[in-house]
Amino acid sequence: MDFSFTPEQEALRKRIEGFCEKHLGRSKRKVESLPSEGSDGYDRAFHLAMAEAGLLSLGWPREYGGAGLGRVAMAVFSEVVGLYEAPVGAVGTSVGLVGQSLFMYGTDEQKKMLLPRIARGEIVCALGITEPNAGSDAASVQMKAVKDGDVYRISGSKIFVSSGHIADYILTLTRTDPAAPKHKGLSLFLVDTKLPGFKASRIKTMSGWVVSELHYEDVPAPESMMVGGLNQGWLCLTKSLGEERTGLGGTRNMKRLMEEMVHYARTHKRNGRKVWDDDTVRRAVAEFATRLEIARLLYYQAAWLQENKHPFDLPASISKLFTSELYHQCADVGGGVLGPEAQMESSSQTAPLRGKIEYLYKHCPASTIGGGTSQIQRNIIATRGLGLPTGKVG
Amino acid sequence: MNFRFTEDEEIFAKSVRDFLTRESTPKHVRQWEQDPVGFSRETMKKMADMGWFGVCLPEKLGGLGLPFDYLTILFHQLGHFIPHGPIWETVVSGLVLLHAKPSKHRDELLSRMARGEAICTLTLHPSTPDKKSAILHFVPYAAGSDYIVTPQNKGGRQRVGVVPAQSVAAGLAPVPVTSGERMYHVSLPSRSTRTGMAFPISRPAFETAMDMGRILAAAFLLGISERALEIAVQYAGERVQFGRPIGSFQAVQHLVADIKVKTEGLRLLVYEASSAVTQGGAARRLASMAKFWANSTAYTATKNAHQVLGGFGVMAETDLQLFYRRAKGWMINKGGEADMLDRVAETLP
Numbered sequence: 001m002d003f004s005f006t007p008e009q010e011a012l013r014k015r016i017e018g019f020c021e022k023h024l025g026r027s028k029r030k031v032e033s034l035p036s037e038g039s040d041g042y043d044r045a046f047h048l049a050m051a052e053a054g055l056l057s058l059g060w061p062r063e064y065g066g067a068g069l070g071r072v073a074m075a076v077f078s079e080v081v082g083l084y085e086a087p088v089g090a091v092g093t094s095v096g097l098v099g100q101s102l103f104m105y106g107t108d109e110q111k112k113m114l115l116p117r118i119a120r121g122e123i124v125c126a127l128g129i130t131e132p133n134a135g136s137d138a139a140s141v142q143m144k145a146v147k148d149g150d151v152y153r154i155s156g157s158k159i160f161v162s163s164g165h166i167a168d169y170i171l172t173l174t175r176t177d178p179a180a181p182k183h184k185g186l187s188l189f190l191v192d193t194k195l196p197g198f199k200a201s202r203i204k205t206m207s208g209w210v211v212s213e214l215h216y217e218d219v220p221a222p223e224s225m226m227v228g229g230l231n232q233g234w235l236c237l238t239k240s241l242g243e244e245r246t247g248l249g250g251t252r253n254m255k256r257l258m259e260e261m262v263h264y265a266r267t268h269k270r271n272g273r274k275v276w277d278d279d280t281v282r283r284a285v286a287e288f289a290t291r292l293e294i295a296r297l298l299y300y301q302a303a304w305l306q307e308n309k310h311p312f313d314l315p316a317s318i319s320k321l322f323t324s325e326l327y328h329q330c331a332d333v334g335g336g337v338l339g340p341e342a343q344m345e346s347s348s349q350t351a352p353l354r355g356k357i358e359y360l361y362k363h364c365p366a367s368t369i370g371g372g373t374s375q376i377q378r379n380i381i382a383t384r385g386l387g388l389p390t391g392k393v394g
Numbered sequence: 395m396n397f398r399f400t401e402d403e404e405i406f407a408k409s410v411r412d413f414l415t416r417e418s419t420p421k422h423v424r425q426w427e428q429d430p431v432g433f434s435r436e437t438m439k440k441m442a443d444m445g446w447f448g449v450c451l452p453e454k455l456g457g458l459g460l461p462f463d464y465l466t467i468l469f470h471q472l473g474h475f476i477p478h479g480p481i482w483e484t485v486v487s488g489l490v491l492l493h494a495k496p497s498k499h500r501d502e503l504l505s506r507m508a509r510g511e512a513i514c515t516l517t518l519h520p521s522t523p524d525k526k527s528a529i530l531h532f533v534p535y536a537a538g539s540d541y542i543v544t545p546q547n548k549g550g551r552q553r554v555g556v557v558p559a560q561s562v563a564a565g566l567a568p569v570p571v572t573s574g575e576r577m578y579h580v581s582l583p584s585r586s587t588r589t590g591m592a593f594p595i596s597r598p599a600f601e602t603a604m605d606m607g608r609i610l611a612a613a614f615l616l617g618i619s620e621r622a623l624e625i626a627v628q629y630a631g632e633r634v635q636f637g638r639p640i641g642s643f644q645a646v647q648h649l650v651a652d653i654k655v656k657t658e659g660l661r662l663l664v665y666e667a668s669s670a671v672t673q674g675g676a677a678r679r680l681a682s683m684a685k686f687w688a689n690s691t692a693y694t695a696t697k698n699a700h701q702v703l704g705g706f707g708v709m710a711e712t713d714l715q716l717f718y719r720r721a722k723g724w725m726i727n728k729g730g731e732a733d734m735l736d737r738v739a740e741t742l743p
Contacts, residue, residue, distance in 0.1 A: 001463075001665045002396040072395060262742045276739075279732070286738035290683040293666075294659035301397045301662060310398075318655050375644070381654055382647030386627050391642035 003297075005076070012069070013076050016055060020084035023049050040210040041089025042124070042166055050091070051121030057095050060103075064111065065119030071246055071303035078250040079296070085253045090124045090163040096247055098125035098171045101188070101240040105228035110190065114169065125190075126167035128158035128214055129237070136376050139183045139234055143216065145174035151220040152176070152189065157213065160370070164212030165200045167193055172216070177231050186233035189221040196220070207362035246302040246312060248371045249319030251295050254330050257360075258289055260353055261337045270339050281336045288326075288333045295323040314385035321377035327364040331357060397662075399467070406464055410471040413444060418477035420713045426478035431538035432576030433479030435513070442510020447484050451492065455501055456508035462606065466668035469610040473617015476720045478575060480515045480535040482614065482728070486607035487514035487543040493599040494554055500593055503556065515539040515559070517580075518727060528582045532727060536566050536578040541590075544582075545600060552597045557582065557590035573723025574716070605681035609667045611728035612681075612688035616664050618721045619657045619688075619695035625714050626650050626699035629706075640702070649698040656691040663687055679741040686734035692721040 005013070023046060050056045059074045060066020067073075081088050099118055102111055117123045134140045143156030154174055164170060170191045177185030193200065197219040202210050228236030262285060265275040276282050298319040305312035334357030335342040346355025368374045382388045399407070417437055426433050441447065449465045451457025458464070465485065472481065488507050491500055506512035519531040536542060536559060544555040565581030595603075627650055630641030640646045667680035696718040700707045707714045725731075 001399065001669055003666050003669050005395065259743060279736075282739045283732060283735040286735040286742070287686070289738060289742055290663075290687055290735075291659075293680075293683055294663055294687065297662035297666060298659060300395065304395050304397050315658070318658050321651075322655055322659060375648070378648040378651035379644060381651040382641070382644075386623075386650060386654060388627065388630055388641035388647055388650065389639050391638070391644060391647075 003300075005072075009073055009076055012058075012073055013080055016077055016080040017084075019050075019053050019055060020080065020086055024084055024086060039087075039089075039208065040163060040166065041087050042163060043087035043089070044121075046087050047090065047124075048121040050088075051119065056091065056121055057099070057119040060095070060099065060115070060119060064103075064115040070307040072300065072307050074247070075250070075300055075303040078247070078252075078299075079255075082250060082252040082254070083256050085256065090126075090166065092244075092247060093127055093163045094118055094123075094125045094167075096244050097127045097241065098169070100243050101127075101171055101227060101236065104240045104243070105188075105232075105236045107224070107227075109224065110227065114190070123168040124163060124166055125169045125171060126161050126164045126212075128161050128164065128170045128172040128191075130160045131157060132159050136373055139186065141173050141175050141186055143172070143174045144178070145176050145187060145189060145221065147176075147223075148220070151222050152187075152226070154189065154191065154216045154219045154221055157215050159213045160203070161200075161212045161214055162370075164214050165202050165210070167200075169193065170214065171227065172221075173233055173237060176233075180231065183234045185231055186237075187230055188227040188233040188236060190225040190227060191216070191219060191221050192225075205362075205366060207359055207366075209363060209366070242313065242316075243306075245316040245320065246299075246306050249295065249299040249302060249316065249323045251292060251299065251323055251326070253356075254292055254295075254326065257330060257334065257353070257356060258285070258292055260356075261285055261288075261334055264352060265337050275337060275339075284333045284336050288329055291322075291326050291329060295319070295326050298322055314381060317372075317377045317380045317385065320371060321374055321381070324367040324371075325374060327360065327367040331360040331364050334360065403463065403467055406460075407467050407471055409444070410446075410468055411474070413440075414471065414475035414477065418475040420716060423476055423478065423716055427574040429478075432535055433477075433538060435538065437477065438479050438481070438484075438513055439510045441481065442508070445508075446481070447488060447510060448504075448508030449485070451488060451504055451508050455505045457504075462671045463665070463668050465606075465610060466613045466664060469613035470617050470664070473614040473619075474621045476618065476717060478535075480513055480539050482607070482610060483516040483534060483539075483543070484512075484514045485610065486603070487516050487541075489606050490516075490543065490545065490554055490595065490600065490603040491556075491593060493603040494593040494595040497593065499591060503591075512541060513539045514541045514543045514556075517542065517544045530580040530582060532569065532571075533578050533580045534727070535576050536580050537563070537576065542580060546592070547597075550597075552595050552600045554593045554595055554600075555590060556593070561589045571723060573720050575720075575723055601678065605677050606671055608681045608685040608729050608734075609664060609671065609677070611724055612660070612664050612667070612684040615688035615692040615721060615724055616657065616660050618717050618724075619653065619660065619691045622692075622695040622699040622714065622717055622721075623650070623653045623657055625717075626653065626702040629703050633704075633706075646702055649701055653695045653698050656687075656694050660684070660687050660691045679738055682729070682734045682737035682741075685729040686731055686738065689725040689729075689731050689734070692725060696721050 054067055057066040058069045058077055062068045129138055145152040145154045172189050172191045174187055175185055176187040197217040199215045201213050203213050204210055268275050302312050302315040302319045305315055338352045338357055341352050342357045344351035345358050383390050445458045448457030449460050450462055453459040515533055515535050517530045517533050539559045542557045542559050546553045546555050562580055567579045569577045571577045630646050631639055633640050663684045667677050667684040670677040670680050
């Protein structure tokens with residue numbers, strides 16, 4: 001096996017580092033504050049700058065404004081922006097999820113209309129799947145799309161939609177054939193959020209991170225904005241989401257947090273001795289560092305397998321499960337390093353690591369839920385990966 | 395980047411598997427557990443003929459002259475079949491000596507090791523020396539080996555002692571252990587009457603060789619974990635309770651999925667560490683990470699597999715318990731958790 005990067009990938013890493021230094025004005029070694037309360041991780045100026053620098057759509061074909069790079073390069077991008085804690089909200093949904101669905105199933109007209117504008121950062125797209133009554137059982141969608149002349153009238157609610165409140169278009173999963181079996185009567189529409197009857201509201205999560213709830217009341221979506229064909233929505237979505245699944249295992253800012261924890265423990269004392277000299281704390285950090293290295297390897301493996309056209313479904317599930325669980329451990333280990341001060345919110349001037357561990361306390365539960373819960377991932381690994389019989393009910 | 399094995403590596407792995415499928419069945423393993431010496435010299439000789447004790451030794455010393463990754467592949471496969479005998483000990487002794495100061499005596503010994511004529515055991519637990527004698531603790535297969543290799547650190551100077559096992563035969567005290575491997579406490583006679591050789595080695599070179607040994611032990615535990623997973627998956631698919639295969643219950647599926655996740659992480663970490671050695675880079679952190687994670691994975695893999703197999707798995711006649719017990723031995727003796735984590739911590743940036 002070969003774990004090294006190509007010279008091109010190394011050059012890309014340097015380029016993204018330079019970009020982050022320039023636009024964020026911060027060194028990756030320094031402890032910086034977190035996105036402020038009520039943030040959705042989207043920073044329009046930074047988003048446009050990424051587009052300008054050609055970093056937004058690295059994996060897209062050149063004809064649609066992309067850089068035509070592979071999945072490993074995209075993983076490098078994710079690793080570097082994580083180290084800099086860069087505001088990359090809306091990149092995953094807009095460029096990744098919706099962009100990928102359009103490449104695979106969009107009409108020429110849809111592609112020409114939207115892809116260049118996504119790549120230039122002018123518009124943001126989001127993906128609406130989850131509903132109040134369709135969580136892990138994602139195909140039990142109740143949102144209706146009923147044909148009415150040249151349009152489909154869409155009614156219902158979506159929830160936990162990342163970037164939905166800032167999006168210009170929502171790729172929306174709807175039920176077009178209520179009589180068909182649950183996976184078969186679904187269709188996808190690109191819904192313009194300026195259409196009458198559409199309403200988005202913000203949902204504040206316990207960490208302050210914002211997602212959205214969407215309400216559709218007879219929203220008239222033109223037939224020309226259907227993606228992938230009538231009643232083909234589930235099939236299209238599972239395939240295009242499958243292509244994007246390798247992106248779920250990124251370790252975001254955990255490497256930086258690990259380095260900051262090590263530095264803190266080596267330079268601070270508690271109860272008369274260096275924190276680092278506490279065997280329990282030091283070994284917990286070492287275990288976290290080990291798991292973090294594994295998370296990085298699982299992530300790159302999934303990306304490499306995908307880039308080289310090998311099966312990557314199972315490795316991507318493993319990567320997602322392992323990394324999302326690691327956020328919980330990161331918070332726990334941080335608590336051991338910082339002691340009682342770990343609970344201080346970032347608003348407190350004296351909070352160690354600017355309250356990042358405290359933020360993670362409140363942010364990590366969402367990591368093992370969003371993008372498919374840990375339990376769903378384990379089901380997938382056991383059945384599709386290891387061939388155990390499904391125990392499907394209904 | 396490339397997450398696949400090369401064709402040559404696949405061929406090598408297959409040759410190892412084919413050999414062990416014949417020569418190290420569960421029946422053999424049970425025989426070796428009952429055997430007074432604990433392993434078969436004849437099987438060890440056949441392994442030597444396959445080149446296994448000289449994989450990384452230069453060809454002029456009778457070795458295969460292959461990159462370190464091949465040794466990792468060898469121990470990865472050995473973990474699937476858990477043959478008894480001082481295989482790891484002989485290979486790692488060879489790696490240590492290869493890093494020692496070159497000499498004619500050293501090269502002769504290495505050549506004999508490659509040919510299977512110098513079976514070595516290796517002491518890893520600190521001895522308790524006094525002026526007259528020393529007791530070496532938990533020395534595997536001390537009876538039946540030709541040499542006892544004892545790393546010594548005297549006044550900051552590192553040496554590798556090589557003591558003929560026959561010369562200490564009177565001082566062997568058998569210690570029955572969980573893994574079923576033959577284990578001994580060894581009393582070394584006083585230094586004045588002790589025979590054998592000593593080879594100088596630098597401390598960093600010694601640590602490099604031991605890091606390689608840790609990676610190989612991790613690879614062995616990787617093989618055990620993968621085997622435990624196979625056994626659990628097979629049983630979960632066949633065993634019927636409540637009118638359906640137990641593998642269709644999510645409670646069982648998740649036990650098995652957790653083995654898969656940890657094992658997959660271990661596989662990557664072991665080969666990343668191995669690759670670092672092959673490329674000639676520093677592997678201290680990765681080797682210690684790999685051995686720590688190997689302990690953690692083998693623990694989860696064998697424990698969860700036992701949970702899947704239920705009462706059936708704890709019967710002595712079931713193969714899974716052989717792997718469970720062997721994993722315990724390799725977790726304890728070839729790099730314990732706290733030690734490995736401390737080594738990782740030392741190297742963190």
